[in-house]
Amino acid sequence: MGTPESVTFYDQHPFDWIPADASGEIDSVVSRPLVDLIQSLDVESLVLDIGCGPGRVLGFLKKRGIRCIGLDRSRVSLSLAIKRYDRPGAVGDNLHLPFADRTADVVISDGVIHHTEDPVTAFTENLRILKPGGRMYLAVYKPGGRYPMLYKFPGGLIRGSLSRRWSEPFVTLFFQVPYYVIHFLRSRGKRTWSGARNLFYDYFVTPRVAFLPRRTIEEWCEKQQAHIVRYEENRGQNVHSFLVEKEEPNNRCDLIKAGTLEELVEEKRETP
Ligand SMILES: C[S@@+](CC[C@H](N)C(=O)[O-])C[C@H]1O[C@@H](n2cnc3c(N)ncnc32)[C@H](O)[C@@H]1O
Known part of the structure; x- marks a missing residue:
């Protein structure tokens, strides 16, 4: 696991702007696709909120009784989240997540990877900890x-x-x-x-x-056995959002393309 910075920017300025008891107002402080995702979840789902800040989303997950864990590089932000919402949490770095492969049913990454030193590694780590068939909600700053x-x-x-x-x-x-x-x-x-x-x-x-275009996220997905199931441009807003699904391993056979397989069979027949 990477060493979290000792005092981060968000230790000094946590992303803390809603009242701790705002969990009745989910629609006004959480984006529509994330509200829909949270409302569609089974209570047995395990949600990892990576870069949870002071727990804006954890509060809503708790209210629905969904199992969730928060992680943030800022110790101050994470402490606020745990104190307010009494959910488990870890201080850690999105670039080296302290979770095993295929742990989570859902990963939430709301306004986080564009603040890291290496957004594609943060994205890859989020996918790594997701179960096949699991979903990641990703909101990032858009260019333009x-x-x-x-x-x-x-x-x-x-x-x-x-x-x-x-x-x-x-x-x-x-x-x-x-x-x-x-x-x-x-x-x-x-x-x-x-x-x-x-x-x-x-x-x-x-x-x-970092300002990350839609095409960049699409390319990351193409390379990493994932696809976008919902996209919201959020016209007039700073972030666009993606619901990304990690594919089941046998859903992709791009390593053995039909042509390649036939060629292999032919080669074998020709060999004396
Ligand atoms: C804009 S805030 C968003 C907080 C929360 N996701 C929300 O939407 O309310 C960004 C958060 O990402 C965290 N963060 C930034 N870089 C990180 C990293 N490399 N690993 C873990 N957390 C990180 C910051 O500490 C901060 O709490």
Whole structure:
């Protein structure tokens, strides 16, 4: 198992923006395809939420009585999740998951692999721990739209300013306060200052972000005995989402193509 970073960005700024008791409001804080997946699950399913953060999704799984385990590289985020939802959890790295092959019926990876050093390895690890026939919910930042531009500017300016202590108040006044006001109004008063602050850090300050096109995820699936059973572009939003199914081993016979098999038989006949 890889060594988790001692203090990660999400230890300092956990992705903590909904009230801990929001489990009655699943539709407003979890995307539609994930809600559908959770609602379709059998209580005996084992769900691994990889990069669970402070447990936004674990809370809903618990409410449905579904067996689930959270994993996150941020010890602070994981502690919040365990404290709030009383589910088992592990500190660990998505690039070297501490779970055996074919453990999970479902893997949830909601806004995680695009923050890792190596998204394709994180994706591969998620598939490795999934049982054949199991499903992975994957949400990742998409290229295009406004977020890639905003992450560069004003994101670059914000990150630069926060790296110098004297310019931090400038960021608070000119960026965080307006961001909070917008979120407060849009959420009809539900967003707290600390919730908006954590979202702000996740949006503009997070140190590593990859924008992953649909084609890239399709190629990863093609190479790894998996296929996409549902895709949501989420027009106007920053992430697109995929429901990926790991194929049963005997569903693919691309190693022995029909032609190759016939050629082998012919070769054998010709051999004296
Ligand atoms: C944007 S938050 C999403 C949290 C949660 N999935 C949710 O949707 O509420 C990203 C999370 O991924 C975690 N993370 C980033 N890189 C990771 C890695 N290599 N291994 C495990 N967790 C990681 C962070 O610590 C953080 O909690």
